[in-house]
Amino acid sequence: MRIVFAGTPAVAEPTLxxxxxxxxxVAVITRLDAPIGRKRVLTPSPVAERAAALDLPVIKANTLDAAVTDQVASLHPDLGVIVAYGGFVREPLLGTPRLGWINLHFSLLPRWRGAAPVQRAVIAGDEVTGASVFQLVPAMDAGDVFATLTTTVGAHQTSGHLLDSLAHTGAGLVLQVVAALAGGTAAARPQVGEVTLAPKLSLDDARLDWSRPLAEVYRRLRGVTPEPGAFTVVNGQRLKILEAEPAHDVPSIPPGRIRLASGSVVVGTADVPLRLLRVHPAGKKGMPAIDWWRGVVPSAQNNGQASSLDSGGTTQQEELTAE
Structure with a gap:
């Protein structure tokens, strides 16, 4: 099969x-180089780098316009395959390949149509999710489905870990569908069930609300890890939470209160505390939570103050509690 592939992030690499x-x-379409890091260095997408390593021709474009369509048409592809490209394929490009386009989407369609299906599934507490390969149509993620796979969502699994796993198993699913299309045996079925949407995550989605129960806080933390990254605000500074776990061995403490319990840093929720394992303070590197605690507590003690959190990120003056 002569295939045009479109994708951008690392999760698209296994399929490519x-x-x-x-x-x-015959061609790999990916988005333009983007500024990365504190120095904003223009960097090729993971798919662009992988395509170069495979010695495949690359078309870089943020919009799939007439120029891209002409380039694709000149290659006479049998099929287009798209995985997390980051833009819509519209006519006439949609109908340019002989068999149209298929899309690997990381959800059990029609649940979680949109840009962040895995993240939304974890945040919502879905126990089962998966991947779907479907025929691309003008409406978002609405085409008939050729094949699906399912997987359980681990109780401590982040969206990053789950997405990486689905990227690899999904690549095999794409190969099965492509083989069936090549052999003329592929059959797609209409999507059935309730449609739910998975819009792209914003920074507000990543802020933890300590007034909520632990189960809800922990799901959100896992869902937004690694991107955009769970955070809260301590003493007016954003604190990114890289790793955490439920602290069922610690007695309940007021929501947002930070304490030292049995040598670990815990934060109160509406019921069971959350234990912080690794954090990323503003302007510093990631570190063990206990090291961050040791750095902020002496100044708080000297001022006769302690730090606490709330859902609005404000600073409150509390008695320092160490357990």
Whole structure:
């Protein structure tokens, strides 16, 4: 099969690698180089770098316009395959490949149509999720489905870990569908069930609300890890929470109160506390939570103050409690 592939982030790489090993990938479409890091250095997308390593021709574009359509048409592809490209494929490009386009989407459609299906599934507390390969149509994630796979959502699994797993198993699913299309045996079925939407996560989605129960706080933390990254505000400074776990061994403490319990840093929720394991203070590198605690508590003690959190990120003056 002559295939045009479109994708941008690292989760699209396994499918590209699998297709390149089994078929003729005549072009890889990915988004333009983007500024990365504190120095905002223009950096190729993970898919662009992988395509270069595979010696595949690359088309960089943030909009799939007439120029891109002309380039694709000149290659006479049999099929287009898209995985997390970050933009819509519209006519006439949609109908340019002989068999149209198929899309690997990381959810059990029609649940979680949109840009952040895995993240939304984790935040919502879904116990089962998966991946779908469907026929691309003008409406968002609405095409008939060729194949699906399912997986359980681990109780401590982050969206990053889950997405990485689905990226690899999903690559195999794409190969199965491509083989069926090539052999003329592929059959797609309409999506059935309630449609739910998975819009892109904002920074507000990543702020933890300590007035909520632990289960809800922990799901949100896992859902927004690694991006955009769970955070709260301590003494007016954003504190990113890289790793945490339920602290069922610690007695309930007021929501947002930070304490030292059995040598670990815990934060109160509406019921069971959350134990902080690794944090990323503003302007510093990631570190163990206990090291951050040791750095902020002496100044609080000297001022006769302690730090606490609330859902609005304000600073309150409390008696310092160490347990």
């Amino acid at each position: 690698v699998a297709l390149a090993a089994a078929h003729d990938v």
